[in-house]
Amino acid sequence: MAQGQSPARRVAIAGVVGALYVVLSLAVAPIAFGPIQFRVGEAxxxxxxxxxxxxxxxxxxxxxxxxxxxxxxxxxxxFMPLVDVSGGVLCYLVARRIGGALGTYLASLLYAVWTAAGVGVVLTVVAGLPYLIAFASVAVSEIILLLLGNALLVRRI
Incomplete structure (x- = not known):
């Protein structure tokens, strides 16, 4: 994002992306929750x-x-919003530290695994699922969506 952008523009961009995230995720609500979830907005x-x-x-x-x-x-x-925000910060920092395509893909992979780890905790506590099963099932969709999102949105912008 350009350094000179106004605060209002930055807030507007964040609002639009946040709204798209909600709409795209709720559009697939039947498969957006539980051990097998696919939230399109994750991309x-x-x-x-x-x-x-x-x-x-x-x-x-x-x-x-x-x-x-x-x-x-x-x-x-x-807990999950904190996982998402901390994962976003980690993703940003890793991408900046490593740089290039490798950095963006590794950062996206880290964000996916971080999110899956958080969801795994939630599903273990509230649904009684074994942690590794909950983590692995969510990690598959997270990794696919975030790597796809990186390829389509970050590497092309």
Missing amino acids: LKPLVIKYPVVIPAFGVGTVIINLFSPFAGALELV
């Missing part, structure tokens, strides 16, 4: 690499989406 997460202003938008978007979750509670509404 937007690599945008944090080029637009760090959107990091909080994913936290807010996660709260909104998780209000519709059958598992809605403190873990879904507090």
Whole structure:
């Protein structure tokens, strides 16, 4: 994002990305929750690499989406937004540190694994699933979506 952009423009960009994240994720609501989940909006997460202003938008978007979750509670509404925001910060920092295509792909992979680890905790606590099974099942879709998002949105912008 250009250094000279106004605060209003940065807030608008974050708002649009956050809204798209919610809409794309809720569009597939039947498969957006549980051990096998596919939230299309997750493909937007690599945008944090080029637009760090959107990091909080994913936290807010996660709260909104998780209000519709059958598992809605403190873990879904507090813990998972924190996982998303911290994952976004890690993704941004790793991409900047490593640089280039390798950096963006590794950062996106890290964000996917970080998110899957958080969801694995939630599913273990609220649904009684074994952690590794919950983590692995979510990690598959997260990795696919974030690497695809990186290829389509970050590497092409």
